[in-house]
Structure formats: structure tokens, C-alpha cells
Amino acid sequence: MDTNVEPLSSIGTAPEAGVTAAHHVFTVLKGFFLQDDLDTDPEGFDYNDPDLNFGLINRAYDTDASFDVSLQKTQWQRFERYVSDLNFESPKNTQYKILFMGRHGEGYHNVAERYYGTAEWDRYWSKLEGNGTVTWADAHLTDAGIEQAKTANAFWKRGIRDWGVPAPGRYYTSPLDRCLATAQYTFEGLGLPADRPFVPEVKELLREVIGVHTCDRRSSRTYIESHYPAYKIEDGLTEDDELYSPSHRETTEEQVTRLRQLLDDVFTHDKSTWISFTSHSGAIAALLEALGHREFRLPTGGVVPVLVKAVA
Template structure:
């Protein structure tokens, strides 16, 4: 049961834009999140994230007993026992508390991931990532590589195994970033699996589940029309405008700014979704931010990997005031950099043709509803239906 149903305090409907929900939450109370420890290997400090294989560890679910299943003689799988435990937690929770399980999956390898490996991180961050692509590949709103598709299909097959063998609870709701690599990863992962008719695979595309805002074109999303045409039956959140109003090619989120954004989207989901078992397909940086908001330890996911988190959400009468941390102005080079060092902005050493500290103007002329350099703030979210809102399209060089 959601906090919306329990309290009647958050007057948000499913799919309503995040900021409207957040404004109501802030007017009446505060949602506080904590990770409930002791259930998943990914919660354990000694687990090595770089080598962790979720397919070899039952999604990381720890083999243990639970108070809710003590004394049961039924031959339950570990996931069935965990499901009973989560149900017991919700049944016995105070009226201001709800427990949800988030299955957070990172997109499969994208063209931009392969390009960074090819060019090396300094050259990628300082020059190549600011282009749409090279002579052979495009990474603007990067698509999946063949390896990325394979990783998503591995997740598909593992879900099929877990459903058949472990009787894992079905996701009841699906959410995804609006960027192409996540849209396709979610589809490759879940399409074709046998889900109950009452829990169909119909994701909701949420603007604020996108990757951390940077000057990299791989994080500049395509249009709402493109998303709809790609998957016509999916739900698209009303706050997602036709053109990308957040990315501007100049400013980037700090961790604090991204965490404020992640809090908004979590508040919206937790306040409007009655379901307990949720799937979120997003990005390494964004899931890292969500984990920080949830009080989870840092756990970097490899491309295509999945992390489950048991979340306790408490509706409190008050909490910290909403924060709107400023964005930073990013620099890059007009040509591949000489090298990269950490003491300079963005680490870029651009060479003799430009200042050593780099340039701040976009390589491409980007026009959007947000003035160049203004950056996106949490308060900038659209406040109403956006079917008639059309921003100026971005324009690019050859």
C-alpha cells in the first residue's frame, strides 16, 4: 500500500509531473528513505561491485531465515520467503511507513561506453563526448551496442529463470529513463516474459530518471515523438516535453543537484504508486544518486547489471527544506586534448590552440528553452500538461 493511500496526504495521481507531487509533499510533510540492510549482498561493505555477478547470486538475495517464515513447513524458495517477509513488514508497519523493493537495472553497453574505451577517458571527456559521434558511430542519445543487447538478453533469460525456478515476485510497475539505451534495455529485458495480465509490462518513461546532466551528447535525449514511435504502447510522463529542455551543452549537475532531482522522482513514484515491487531501468550515475538518496552504500553497476534494494519510506511531518544546488559550468577542448590532469577543470589540457583550461561554449550551437549556461534546476520542472509545449529543437553541425 502506498503512502498516498495510507495517509491521503499527498494528492498526486499516477503519472502526474514530479514537481507538482513534490510541491504537495513539501506542503504537508516529508518522505524519508532508508535502505533496509541484511537482505542483499549488494548491501554488504565487503562485496566487490566490480566483479559482482547478479546472475550467479540469485540477484544478490542472501540465503537466510526471516521472522515471518519461521516454523513454516512449506518448501519455499528464498524469494518466496523474502516476499513473505516484505509482506509482513508492510502489514505490521505504522500508517506513515511503507516498504518497497526496487529492481534497478543499468542499461546494456552503449555506443558511448565503447567509444570511451576506444579513445580513453581523458580524450572522451574533453573532446569526443561533446560531439555527436565520429565517422562510423553516433553516440548522441547513445544506442546499444551488440554487446549491450546481449547483456540485456542475459537479464531477460535470468528473469525467466528466476520466475520459473525461484518464483521471484513479478515487478508490478516499470519505470525507465527516456534515453534510448534504457528504453531498449527495458524492452529487451522484459518483453516476451510471461507476466500476469494484471501486471503487464507497460513501462512509464520518466524524464528525471535520465543520466546525470553533463555536456556529453550521449545524455541529450531525443524527442517525445521519437520515444512514442519507438514504443507506442508505453506510458510517457506528462512532464516529458517534446524537446529536451534540460541538456544545454554548457552546464552540468553536481552530485548534490542530481540527488535533489533523484529525490523528486522518488517522491513522485512512492507517493503515487501503490505497488510494492518496482522495476527501474536507468544509468550508472543516476542509480548511484538514487542509492545515495536511499542511504545505500555506493555500489557501481557494470553495464547490464541489476541491483535490488529493500526501501523503507516514512512520511514525516517535516524534514529538510528542499534544496536547489547550482549547476557547474563545464569545459572541454576544441580538439582532442594533449592529456588530462585532475587539477584542471574537467581535467582537460587542451593544447596551444586554446587556453589550457579549455573552452565553455558548446561545440555545437544548441538552442533550448533554457538559456545557454542557465542550467536546469529542480524548480524548473513543468507545472502542467505539456502536450502543447514545444521547445525549439537543437541544431547540430555535420
């Protein structure tokens, strides 16, 4: 670690409000999604391709014999029943959830990094508020990023209507604007079931790598409340970004620890089986590592589903 920067412990940790100290043992159940398979190349993998069915593998389940006697159910409907039975038959300390991890659409910081190159971006430009023409502090979506989120919206609409993809029971989003906006464009207007409304909760721990890069410094709580009034904001979210430091950027180990804390929080307090996370490339990579999933890098606007077993 650079001796000229502050250790993360000196700038504080995420708010404790609503976060449990419990620890789960997480296991990714393989053989259900193509994204779990090491033979699946993440490069160019298009979750939006209808032939890929969101990556859900065409296979039989133990519950098919009693649930789909007439062979009329879709793959997703049969999978939903299978997961429901897993939870019904599991002991009290064990639960199964499907996590839909979606990366935000393209932001102005993504454009700037491509323009300047990653080396120069990390060395100099990422530490500025912008370049005089474009602002990337708490980066907002570009027009292309908005279209990526709208593509995701069309995908979810088709998936729920035609394939039987279950709508998430809960929605969580990073407090950074590009994720707040992506979640809104992705899930609003889907005609969701009455018992699964789109009421996203803003989670501090779900944010991108913390520190140095201004694009990863969030706006105030007041800003989030005024621009996204329908969103629920967790109690521990402070008015100003108390986690951001201009002199220290989280290490991978620190980030994985933070995202594991988020998973513990969600698996302890949320009884929903189908959950959506709207987050960032680095945060999703850390989530996958915390779960024991293979590395699966997402493009802006990409989504990866994961079936997770958690034992408390």
C-alpha cells in the first residue's frame, strides 16, 4: 500500500444501521445457468439474446413430474417451482435465492476512460471533477447508457410476459446516480405483479470501489431523496459521502469484505427469493468472488443471474 495514502480504517466503514454481524456460508449452485460454466466465454455473451434464455440451461428438474405433467410450463416456470421446493424442504438455517446482478448503463466516466486510456485515467483524469466540457463526478448516464437500460426494460418485459421469468421480489441499488437511474429506466412500467412492486432500496454497501476516483463519490442523501423520491433509502445512509477518500482507493480484499457484509445483510433480513441488484462492474465482480462464483465480467447494461445457497 502507498505510504502516502490513508488506510481504509481511518476513513471509516459503512454504516452499521440495518447491517447484521451474522455470517453465512455461500455456495453457488452450478448447472443451472450458462454463466456458471467455465466453458462459457463472458466476452460477447449477450443476456438479451432470446435464444440464450438469460443463460438458463434447458434441463429437467426433480419437481417436473408433479408440477408439469402436461408439459406446458416454460423453463423458467419449472425452475421457479424447483427453487421454491428447495426453500420449502430446507432446514431453517438454509435458504436459496436467485440474484439478478445488473451493471449500470454507460456513464460519462466510461466514455472519458476510453478517450484518455485507462492508464491516464487512473493516473490523472479520474481524480478531477471533469474536463471542463463533461462532468463525471458521481457520473450520470450518457444517452447510450439510457438506451442500454431501456433495452434491459424491454428484455424484462418480454421475459416476464413470454418466458415466465419471475419478477424480482426486492430491488436494491447502489447510491451512485448512474445506478439509481439505470434501475428506474430498467424496471419502471413493466406491469409488475401487485405483490412485487418496483420500490428499490438504496444500499450504501452496493456501491463501486470507494476512493480517489470522483466518479465513485456519491451525491448527498438530500440529492437522492429529491431526484428519486419513490426510492427507499436505508437508515444508515449519511447526508454526505463519509466513506469517500481522495487519497485511498479500496483494495480488492477490502471491497470483497464490504460486499460480503452486504450479502449477509440481505440474506439475514430479506425473505424474498428473487432479488435484483443494480450496481457496478467492480462491485459485481466482488459479489461474485464473495459468493464463490467464477469471474464473469459484464459490459455496461449487462446482467448475470446466480442461484445461491446460504447457510447461517
